[in-house]
Amino acid sequence: MKIDVNSDMGEGFGVYQLCDDAALMNIVSSANIACGFHAGDPAIITRMVRLAKARGVGIGAHPGLPDRQGFGRKEMAFSDEEIVQQVIYQLGALSAIARAEGTHVAHLSFHAAMGNRINRDDALALQVMQAVARIDPRLIIFCQPDTIIERAAQAAALPTLTLFLADRAYDDDGQLVPRGIAGSLIQEEAAVRARVRQFLQQGTVTTFHGNTLPVRARSILVHSDTPGSLALAARVRSEIEACGATVASATEVLAQ
16 A cells, blocks of 8 residues: 655745754655745745655645735735735746756645635635646646545646644544644654654545544645654654555556
8 A cells, every 4th residue: 555645835935944854754754835925935945845856756836925014824815816826936946947957746745725715615615726737747646535625626627635633633523623723733653653654545534523533535734833843754754654655646546
């Protein structure tokens, strides 16, 4: 069994850096690279692309709203057309840098408030996916299972890869428990390993309220802004390998 491990990366600006991207790039198989709006700049994007290429990691666009101060987590009043333009602009920036470095963008994963906005509007989600498909119909869309984004990507004939979040608690409806609630972040090594093992062997997760919920996913997401993200990613990868599975990029996972 092949499974992808992905993380949001390059989420700094200028001299500011969120995590040890270089070390994290040694652990993940897919990198979601910030494209310059909520984080990232030309130098950081280029560095991330070079690192990913050198280490055989899949390159993905991680577009967000133009909100550096709020790290792309604030709701902002943009029209549907503006959201589509922002996605295209950021995907284009990363794609151009990747091509200049002799590689390509393989997937797309929306950031925070932008993803939330798209994921609650069927019409907007379809507009975005149709625009992405016109740019590259092979681009893999990372998404939560059974969501508006997944259905819109499928309607636009884009491949999808569904995610399991090893470091976030789920409620009984399969939604993420808000970050402000105690226990919403999973950081303890034993708990992380148990969640990964349960997901791989049983295809389920134990919810915040102690119930068992089926999980349909092919990739595990580790948030780089979670405290101790490097150690968390290492534990996730270690447990995957201990369970007899192979860590592979999104493209390889979908090809199996």
